[in-house]
Amino acid sequence: MGVKFKRQKPIGNYIVDFVSSSHGLIIEIDGGQHAEQQEYDRNRDAWLRSQGYEVVRFWNHQVLTETQSVLEAVRQAIQALPTVSSDSTGACERGDITSKGS
Numbered sequence: 001m002g003v004k005f006k007r008q009k010p011i012g013n014y015i016v017d018f019v020s021s022s023h024g025l026i027i028e029i030d031g032g033q034h035a036e037q038q039e040y041d042r043n044r045d046a047w048l049r050s051q052g053y054e055v056v057r058f059w060n061h062q063v064l065t066e067t068q069s070v071l072e073a074v075r076q077a078i079q080a081l082p083t084v085s086s087d088s089t090g091a092c093e094r095g096d097i098t099s100k101g102s
Contacts, residue, residue: 003078012051014044019053024084025077028057054081 005018005027018027026048030041045055056077058070 026055
């Protein structure tokens with residue numbers, strides 16, 4: 001699909017798991033500790049959204065056991081978002097997914 005994601009990318013005071021700058025999409029993969037820090041995550045997500053990002057969260061076990069469902073949810077999230085800008089590797093097509101480390 002061609003959308004580039006960077007991993008462990010600093011944005012403000014936070015480090016996000018995966019971000020597609022071209023679509024303004026952040027994907028967070030949460031472990032069990034996030035069940036105990038929900039208020040922190042809500043505040044973090046609100047700040048990231050105020051910066052123009054959409055944030056989508058998945059639990060670790062979902063990624064491991066429901067991989068196809070997670071990929072489909074990411075695909076749908078990308079298709080629902082406009083392309084914000086192209087990254088340095090060239091223009092991205094809407095709805096494209098690839099993984100790219102930072």
